[in-house]
Amino acid sequence: MLILYGVRGFGYPLFAYGFLVWILAASPAKRLGSAVGWFYFAFTGGLPTLGS
Structure with a gap:
């Protein structure tokens, strides 16, 4: 589960940058x-x- 949260935490900024x-x-x-x-x-x- 911690690995999935890590992937999510790494992927969200990349998605946001791609959207920008x-x-x-x-x-x-x-x-x-x-x-x-x-x-x-x-x-x-x-x-x-x-998100919090």
Whole structure:
């Protein structure tokens, strides 16, 4: 069980980084700041707040 939690703890940041790269690739240049801001807003609310 500890191994699975370790894999989960290692995989979540990689998924989040991949999602951020996808947002950067899909967003127009003039909306990048807003898109990244919304990503970090959702990321901050997701893992530490709802995940605990």
